[in-house]
Amino acid sequence: MxxxxxxxxxxxxxxxxxxxxxxxxxxxxxxxxxxxxxxxxxxxxxxxxxxxxxxxxxxxxxxxxxxxxxxxxxxxxxxxxxxxxxxxxxxxxxxxxxxxxxxxxxxxxxxxxxxxxxxxxxxxxxxxxxxxxLPIINIKQAPTKDDSTMARLSFRDIFKYLYLDQDDIGSKGLLDQKNFVIALKNRQVFKYIFDFLDEEISELQGNIAETTTARNAFSQRLRIITEFLAEANFENSKQITSGMSILQEKLEASQSAIDDISKKMHSNTEAVSDARKTLFTLRNTENSLRMLLQNTQKNIERYVRLKNDYFQDLDKLVTAKKLVQAIPDLTAPTKCPICSNILSKPILESYFHNHDVEIISFETKSLKQKIREISSILDSERLKQQDFEVQLETHKQSIREISVFFDEQTKNMISPYIEERDALISLTAKIQEEIRHKNDFLKISNKKTMIIDQIETCNASLASLQKKLEELISKAPSEEEILGTLSNYLRRYLDFISISNRTGIHISSKTYLPIIRGRDYVNLTSGGLRTIVSVGYFLSIFNYSLDKNVSIPSFLMLDSIGKYLSKTTKRKYMDETDAREDKKENISDPKKYEHMYKYLLALIDIATRNGKESQIIIVDNDxxxxxxxxxxxxxxxxxxxxxxxxxxxxxxxxxxxxxxx
Structure with missing residues (x-):
């Protein structure tokens, strides 16, 4: 098939x-x-x-x-x-x-x-x-750079070599020549089409690009670390390790001295432990006395309020008894004992009530008894209050005396050690900081060593990959041979069309585009000649696909191959041609146009003889x-x-x- x-x-x-x-x-x-x-x-x-x-x-x-x-x-x-x-x-x-x-x-x-x-x-x-x-591969964006990014080759990239539209026929921008980046990619596609950029080569180039990028990143990090260490007056790793050992010994000695002082401070404080316990007990008792005093004061306040209430009730009973004695009969009009006015029966019934003198006397006697009892309770609570106040003051005095004793004993026993311990703690902190500082430098130094190892690993890997790539390229189809064959096809085509001065015709190894009379395609000033050459270039690729196995179908679409050839040409294209050069090239000779079609028929005949199915689709005015x-x-x-x-x-x-x- x-x-x-x-x-x-x-x-x-x-x-x-x-x-x-x-x-x-x-x-x-x-x-x-x-x-x-x-x-x-x-x-x-x-x-x-x-x-x-x-x-x-x-x-x-x-x-x-x-x-x-x-x-x-x-x-x-x-x-x-x-x-x-x-x-x-x-x-x-x-x-x-x-x-x-x-x-x-x-x-x-x-x-x-x-x-x-x-x-x-x-x-x-x-x-x-x-x-x-057709293999799906990644191709290098910048072929000359080992660390070039890779781009996925697409069918659209290949289709550029299968479709020559009326804008590109005879154009100086053929195959994106006016866009350097895309033109560069097209050259990689050209290599893919003619199999001197196969899948394995492309994969190796991708690996080389990734490894080179990684090595460059490591080199950049190495440069930064080296500059930092130089500015920091960095010791070498051996010196740092030795210095850290000495510092570690000093740190252990300092921490041991601090531990000894702490033990001495603890043993000397045992002499004041009894005072501490007594002080603790006294303060607890003081708190209990404060609570009892507060409760007694609350009781006194409550009993005083109750006694006052009893006195108010007693006054009311005395008043009621006097009223009964002054107005014994509420059913008959009576002279007011205060203002001498006559109080009628309705008034008396509205404001006064009948009271039993015996009941009033009984209640009065009962209240007086309660007042005597409450007074007795108040006297008892006030005595308790006084007692609590005396006890509280006594405890306060004891606490003050023991506290002074405790503070003096603590100061005398611990103070001698505090200054020494603080000095040792400060020294320990400085040693620890210096150890951290040296440890940070050691980490950076170790990182530098690791990066150097990674760079060496990358270099070794790159050497191996480059060697394998060179071996694959040496086995791949020869670029010179492929370009030579394409040049022969193009030369045969131009001979058939019979352009003038058919010299210096070949395919550029730099751009993979035609060179005519030693001039690059883009430098040809005759639009008609560029039309003939651009069509011939695409037909040469088509011809190659008929004779040999390449990564492109034997398929081609051409739009308006009569452009600039004395055929109807749109005005927008006329700025890209020199009419005098077209005349000098004798572009208007109808034989050239005729031979272009005869050449198309000849290619189809070659395909038939080779037993290959192919297809060329042409759009033209006549x-x-x-x-x-x-x-x-x-x-x-x-x-x-x-x-x-x-x-x-x-x-x-x-x-x-x-x-x-």
Whole structure:
């Protein structure tokens, strides 16, 4: 089975009014038509289905198109890629069947174009590479740097060599030559295509990059540590270890002296332990006496209030007894004993009540007895209060005397040791700080040693990896041989086209782009010559894929190969050509245009003879009249805006007139 087979079979646009189909075949496929009929849109739609980030839709397509379907063969399998035309953020669906076989029962692969948001079934790029039996590898961003970051090679990177659009044909910016970083990556892709950057080499380069980055990071850390130690007047590790041993001995001696002093202080304080116990007992007793005194004072206050209440009640009984004696009969009007006014019966009944003199006398006697009892209790409580106060004062005096004794004894016994102990504690702290300081330096020194070991390990690993890489590169296909073969293909093509002054023709080992007459492609001033050379360069890669095994399909899309060749050329491209140089190159010679198509036919014939399936899709405005009949069988669709119905007017052949007012 042919490796890396990619053949398109059908493109379908699902529209709001109807669907629009374009059928493809193996070999040469020509799409013809006037400007603005949708020819280039066909290639752009294919590019979009293959993962382009966006698409510029023509007015008719934007007005009617919903999504597009691309049917293709990848190896021995048939797939259909489906992508939404109006929302490029949606996941791409891929069905393992033809367009016409898709039903609701088919479960598609759901794939994304960006690593920023990976779909359930992964990336479109990985799907395409795996189905084309192409290895998925990482390539160096900066090939000349060992520590270069690695970038994942994608199908989009390879597709740049399969699709030459009308902007790039004849452009000085061919293959991103105006963007140094991307152009550099494209050269790595070129190596991948021609197998002198295979999977194992790429993996080794990735390992070398990672190891070099790690070594550089270690070297940077080593430089910082070395500078720090130099500024800190750092001793070597042996000196630090020896110094720490001496300091440790001093620390142990100091701590032992502190322990001895603490023991002496403890033994000498036993002489005052009795005083401490007595002081503790006295203070407890003092607290108990305070509580008893407080309770006695509360009792006295309560009994005084009760005695006062009894006296008030006694006064009321005396008053009641006098009233009974002054007004013995409350039923008859009586003269007031105070103001001499006559008190009527209703008044007497309202303000006075009949009282029994005997009852009043009894209650009076009872109250007087209670007052005598309460007075006796108060006298007893006051005596207790006085006694507690005397006892409390006595205890306070005892506490003061014992405290003075205790403080004097403690001072006399402990003070001699305190100053010595404080000095030893201060010395111990200084020794510990010095030990910590030296220990920190020792850690840094040890870290420096570890980093040096890691750098040496990295260097040894790098030497081994570099040796293995050199061995692999020596076994890989020769770059010189590959570029020589491509140069021969390009030279044969330019001979066939018959450009003037066909000298100094080869592929640059620096840019992997053509050199003509000793001048780099980007320095060619004739736009027409650049068109011929850029097409020839892509056809040379295509030719190589027919003759040898390379990591690229025998597939190519070319848009407007007549650019600058006295064909209709858009005004925006005219600033990139020199009309005088075009005239000097005799670009307008129709034979050149004719020979370009004859060369395409010859390549398809080579593929057939080699038993290889291949596909070239061309978009152009017209064909060379001299070989129109030879090319007619290869025209897959032709647009004529003024057609009588024999040809579609455009890709969207039923579009209503657009009102731009």
């Amino acid at each position: 042919q490796k890396h087979l990619l053949i398109l079979t059908k493109l379908r646009i699902i529209g709001s009014r109807k669907n629009y189909d374009v059928n493809f075949s193996t070999g040469l496929n020509i799409i013809l038509g006037d400007s603005d009929t949708g020819k280039s849109s066909i290639l752009e739609l294919i590019n979009y289905c293959f993962g382009a980030s966006s698409i510029n839709l023509c007015d008719e397509l934007e007005a009617t198109g919903k999504f597009c379907l691309l049917e293709l063969r990848l190896g021995s399998d048939i797939f259909t890629i489906k992508r939404d035309l109006l929302n490029n953020k949606l996941w791409i669906s891929i069905y393992n069947c033809t367009i016409d076989s898709i039903t609701t029962n088919h479960t598609p692969y759901l794939l994304s174009t960006s690593v920023q948001k990976i779909a359930p079934d992964g990336l479109l790029s990985d799907f395409m590479l795996s189905r084309l039996d 064909l060379p009249l001299t070989i129109e009949s030879e090319l007619s069988d290869h025209i897959i669709i032709e647009f004529h805006p003024d057609s009588d119905g024999s040809h579609p007017v455009g890709l969207i052949d039923d579009a209503p007139p657009i009102d731009y007012s």
